[in-house]
Amino acid sequence: MSTLETQGLGKVYGDFVALAPTDLKVEKGEFLTLLGPSGSGKTTLLSLIAGLAEADSGRILMNDRNVTHAAPYQRDIGMMFQNYALFPHMTIAENIAFPLKMRGTPAAEIRRLVQEALDMVRLPHIADRFPKELSGGQQQRVALARCTIYRPSVILMDEPLGALDKKLRDQMQFEILRIHKEIGGTIVYVTHDQEEAMTMSDRICLMNGGRIAQLGSPADLYFRPQSLFVADFLGEANLLEGRLVSGADGEGVVRLGDASEIRVTLPRPLGHGAAVKVMLRPQNIRLEDTPGEGLNARLRSWSVTGASTKFFLDAPALGSEPLIATRATAMSAHTPEPGRDYRLSFDPRDAVAIPADEAA
Amino acid sequence: MTAIPAPAATRRPMSRRSKQLLMAAPMVLLLVTFLIYPSAQLFLLSFQKGGGFSLENYQRLLGTPVYLTVMMLTLKISVVTTIFAVIAGYPVAYLISILPKAKKGRILFWILLSFWTSFLVRAFAWIILLGRNGVVNKLLQTLGISDAPIALMYNFSAVVIGMVHALLPLAVLTMLSVMENIDRNLTRAASTLGAKPGMAFWKIYFPLSFPGVTSGALMVFVTAIGFFIFPALLGGRRETMITQIIIEQIIQTMNWGFASAVAVLLLVVVLLVFVLYDRAVGLSTMTGESSARKGRPGRKGIFSRIGDAILTGLGHASDAIIGLFPRRRAREGAPRPLVGFVTALLAVMTLPVLLMIPLSFAESGLNWPPQGFTLKWYQQIFDSPIWMSALTRSLVVGFSTAVLALLIGTPVAFLMVRGKMRGKTALLAFTLMPVVMPNMILSVGLFYLYAKIGLVGTNLGLIIGHTVIAVPYVVLTVMSVLRNYDTRLDLAAQSLGATPIRTLRLVTLPIIGAGMISAFLFAFTISFDELTIALFTSGGMSATLPKQLWDEVSLSISPLLAAVSTCLFLFVTALIVAVGLLNRRQK
Numbered sequence: 014m015s016t017l018e019t020q021g022l023g024k025v026y027g028d029f030v031a032l033a034p035t036d037l038k039v040e041k042g043e044f045l046t047l048l049g050p051s052g053s054g055k056t057t058l059l060s061l062i063a064g065l066a067e068a069d070s071g072r073i074l075m076n077d078r079n080v081t082h083a084a085p086y087q088r089d090i091g092m093m094f095q096n097y098a099l100f101p102h103m104t105i106a107e108n109i110a111f112p113l114k115m116r117g118t119p120a121a122e123i124r125r126l127v128q129e130a131l132d133m134v135r136l137p138h139i140a141d142r143f144p145k146e147l148s149g150g151q152q153q154r155v156a157l158a159r160c161t162i163y164r165p166s167v168i169l170m171d172e173p174l175g176a177l178d179k180k181l182r183d184q185m186q187f188e189i190l191r192i193h194k195e196i197g198g199t200i201v202y203v204t205h206d207q208e209e210a211m212t213m214s215d216r217i218c219l220m221n222g223g224r225i226a227q228l229g230s231p232a233d234l235y236f237r238p239q240s241l242f243v244a245d246f247l248g249e250a251n252l253l254e255g256r257l258v259s260g261a262d263g264e265g266v267v268r269l270g271d272a273s274e275i276r277v278t279l280p281r282p283l284g285h286g287a288a289v290k291v292m293l294r295p296q297n298i299r300l301e302d303t304p305g306e307g308l309n310a311r312l313r314s315w316s317v318t319g320a321s322t323k324f325f326l327d328a329p330a331l332g333s334e335p336l337i338a339t340r341a342t343a344m345s346a347h348t349p350e351p352g353r354d355y356r357l358s359f360d361p362r363d364a365v366a367i368p369a370d371e372a373a
Numbered sequence: 374m375t376a377i378p379a380p381a382a383t384r385r386p387m388s389r390r391s392k393q394l395l396m397a398a399p400m401v402l403l404l405v406t407f408l409i410y411p412s413a414q415l416f417l418l419s420f421q422k423g424g425g426f427s428l429e430n431y432q433r434l435l436g437t438p439v440y441l442t443v444m445m446l447t448l449k450i451s452v453v454t455t456i457f458a459v460i461a462g463y464p465v466a467y468l469i470s471i472l473p474k475a476k477k478g479r480i481l482f483w484i485l486l487s488f489w490t491s492f493l494v495r496a497f498a499w500i501i502l503l504g505r506n507g508v509v510n511k512l513l514q515t516l517g518i519s520d521a522p523i524a525l526m527y528n529f530s531a532v533v534i535g536m537v538h539a540l541l542p543l544a545v546l547t548m549l550s551v552m553e554n555i556d557r558n559l560t561r562a563a564s565t566l567g568a569k570p571g572m573a574f575w576k577i578y579f580p581l582s583f584p585g586v587t588s589g590a591l592m593v594f595v596t597a598i599g600f601f602i603f604p605a606l607l608g609g610r611r612e613t614m615i616t617q618i619i620i621e622q623i624i625q626t627m628n629w630g631f632a633s634a635v636a637v638l639l640l641v642v643v644l645l646v647f648v649l650y651d652r653a654v655g656l657s658t659m660t661g662e663s664s665a666r667k668g669r670p671g672r673k674g675i676f677s678r679i680g681d682a683i684l685t686g687l688g689h690a691s692d693a694i695i696g697l698f699p700r701r702r703a704r705e706g707a708p709r710p711l712v713g714f715v716t717a718l719l720a721v722m723t724l725p726v727l728l729m730i731p732l733s734f735a736e737s738g739l740n741w742p743p744q745g746f747t748l749k750w751y752q753q754i755f756d757s758p759i760w761m762s763a764l765t766r767s768l769v770v771g772f773s774t775a776v777l778a779l780l781i782g783t784p785v786a787f788l789m790v791r792g793k794m795r796g797k798t799a800l801l802a803f804t805l806m807p808v809v810m811p812n813m814i815l816s817v818g819l820f821y822l823y824a825k826i827g828l829v830g831t832n833l834g835l836i837i838g839h840t841v842i843a844v845p846y847v848v849l850t851v852m853s854v855l856r857n858y859d860t861r862l863d864l865a866a867q868s869l870g871a872t873p874i875r876t877l878r879l880v881t882l883p884i885i886g887a888g889m890i891s892a893f894l895f896a897f898t899i900s901f902d903e904l905t906i907a908l909f910t911s912g913g914m915s916a917t918l919p920k921q922l923w924d925e926v927s928l929s930i931s932p933l934l935a936a937v938s939t940c941l942f943l944f945v946t947a948l949i950v951a952v953g954l955l956n957r958r959q960k
Contacts, residue, residue: 014711063560063565064564064565065564065565084564084569084570085561085564086564086565086567086568086569091565091566092565094558094561094562094563096556096558098556098558098559098560098561098562100577101559101580101581102580107926111563111566111568112566112567115566115567115568115572116567120897144898159566160565163566163567169565254900275796281429332646
């Protein structure tokens with residue numbers, strides 16, 4: 014039984030399709046991330062699940078109960094807002110107690126649970142302070158305590174870490190995962206940060222233009238993108254144009270622009286002669302010092318970007334766009350001269366053929 | 374390093390401190406000379422009788438039953454007005470705060486139109502409306518509720534109706550400034566946490582909007598307590614308010630000492646209200662900046678617990694009532710009953726003045742319904758040297774006031790927003806003094822001062838007086854414009870080689886220009902509508918338009934006055950529309 018399910022759920026604002034009819038199942042205890050650029054429909058989907066917007070089509074089921082037209086307070090949800098939405102006129106304890114009071118929990122029980130929740134988010138001594146007196150990270154933890162204290166079956170998070178700086182964000186990611194494990198709830202998380210999504214999620218629902226582009230585990234999306242959009246959105250990708258010459262059992266051969274042929278992986282069957290783009294991640298390209306058989310390229314420039322060094326290469330097989338390859342940055346590596354030639358090699362499992370005519 | 378010194382380095386720059394002094398000096402000088410000094414004079418006068426120190430004025434004031442009755446009635450009218458204006462205004466402000474931008478502007482336009490239409494014009498509209506043959510009486514007869522005209526005017530209710538109508542826009546605008554700063558996600562968050570709509574409103578939204586309610590009440594009360602137009606025109610013999618006594622004492626008996634004592638009493642009451650307010654709520658809430666309680670850890674007092682219990686009760690009660698009705702599917706728009714109420718209220722706010730317009734073209738006098746069409750009243754205005762000279766004077770004084778207020782107020786606004794200095798709060802409080810102090814006190818004080826230095830009946834006297842009351846509005850308007858201005862643009866211009874003066878001329882002013890014109894038009898409108906100062910310091914052939922209108926209204930009600938009021942109203946409407954268009958173009 015899935016905790017949360019949408020069936021053909023859609024939302025339209027005038028002429029703008031914010032969310033095309035969408036089917037989605039979230040399993041109990043799962044951490045699912047809605048990822049996508051702004052305007053991709055991820056926030057619309059979240060608002061519909063929360064009951065903050067009204068669906069134009071389809072149904073929402075929670076624990077098999079139809080809640081499509083239920084008000085937010087009638088759904089079994091908790092929500093963490095981007096700006097925390099702590100009530101400024103209430104103390105921290107009152108903020109966290111609010112959902113319990115709304116549910117008529119006895120006062121003594123409330124006191125106990127609030128203290129427990131504060132301990133859980135590691136802020137045991139701030140019960141009587143006001144939200145204004147807390148740092149951003151502390152407010153974040155309080156918001157987390159407030160939306161989990163009544164153990165809702167689905168917890169929705171709308172870019173909760175968007176306002177924090179990098180270091181604090183990493184800490185809070187860990188914190189959210191810890192609490193997710195501790196209370197075992199189901200989480201639907203919205204973000205536009207792919208790294209955050211890859212780190213935290215059991216599954217990622219990547220959205221684009223109001224629909225689901227691909228749904229799967231982070232590794233699925235990263236290594237087996239089914240469209241150019243997915244390949245391009247998650248991580249850096251070189252996209253080599255070509256035509257499928259032969260293919261069977263998930264493997265195939267692609268002929269590139271200069272008639273050279275490479276072996277590739279086919280995530281799904283494609284017809285012979287189909288126009289494809291071959292995705293090659295920069296870190297999966299090996300630069301052999303001695304040019305020879307296969308793909309050759311000439312170094313245009315290079316730069317150290319931190320842990321890795323980026324090489325920009327020109328290859329006749331690839332057209333005008335430079336090919337990007339990375340190497341781990343190391344002092345010992347000699348400084349290459351622009352203009353020198355390399356032979357490119359890679360594992361065919363890392364070269365993924367994607368249909369080229371599909372809308373991005 | 375540089376061989377050629379930069380040109381600025383050759384001249385010794387003025388120290389920051391003296392620059393700041395120079396920017397604030399004109400306004401400080403203006404307010405000290407024409408607000409504080411005259412008020413202090415009145416204060417001294419109130420303790421004098423026959424050239425020496427005496428408490429006789431106060432003994433007479435506090436020892437005469439008639440005056441005590443007037444004081445009690447003044448308080449009663451002000452309190453009742455405040456309660457009605459705040460309660461009726463709250464839903465309006467709430468609706469405006471939750472509407473999307475485009476619709477917000479439409480409602481705000483009607484509120485601003487009422488706000489800027491002069492009290493005198495609106496009082497006059499009520500006279501026509503509530504008269505023996507007015508719209509209301511005709512309507513009651515048509516509906517069969519009454520057979521003969523009822524006396525709707527010259528009583529307590531008429532005064533309160535007029536005053537609530539006059540001050541509702543002020544209540545709405547003050548409350549709105551707080552409500553606009555309430556995060557809408559908070560009630561949504563409450564909803565996801567399990568609060569029903571009624572509970573979410575009373576436990577979350579209402580407490581957060583409460584500073585707006587109190588500051589709205591404060592503004593309405595201190596304005597109401599200084600009113601004289603409505604009791605004088607709509608009230609009966611018994612509905613006399615405290616400022617009317619001041620007018621009577623000055624104009625009829627020239628009893629400066631006694632009039633001053635009444636003025637001092639009025640000021641004491643106003644200040645007392647402010648002090649009490651500050652104790653109870655804190656004046657800082659007036660700016661709409663902090664909508665949260667000051668953080669003080671520890672246990673809560675008995676009052677906040679009782680308050681909390683009351684709000685919880687209200688929440689349950691509201692949800693029970695809401696539960697009786699079927700739930701609407703479209704949750705996203707504003708609740709329909711609220712929209713209905715606000716629409717009706719806006720109609721009531723605007724209609725009285727609009728109904729006056731057809732009467733100004735009617736041949737049938739001021740009786741409803743209007744019959745025939747004539748321009749003769751307008752013709753009479755244009756043929757009358759008295760009205761035309763009043764119109765000219767109002768335009769000249771208004772224009773001069775706006776220029777002067779802008780010249781004096783703008784540097785202060787720059788100082789308040791950009792300057793790094795201590796005592797900004799004090800300077801702002803000082804700037805706002807003319808708003809807080811009842812205009813009647815300022816007017817009497819100016820009259821006394823002008824009488825000594827020969828400014829009575831002169832345009833200059835009027836311009837100075839009007840500038841005193843217009844400057845705070847200019848400062849506030851320009852401040853809000855400057856707050857929205859990205860100062861990095863200035864730095865960018867200067868880094869590209871522009872001197873500070875050229876930066877101001879080529880970058881800053883073109884961008885904030887629309888805001889400056891708004892400030893100019895506000896100042897103009899304030900002067901153009903102003904009656905109290907003109908009441909004392911102009912007269913006869915030197916009257917302004919409102920003063921002339923006031924004199925005539927006091928004598929007799931004629932369709933000619935409906936025509937004058939219509940002109941005034943249309944003129945202000947044009948100004949408000951102009952400001953609105955300017956602001957829209959700016960965005």
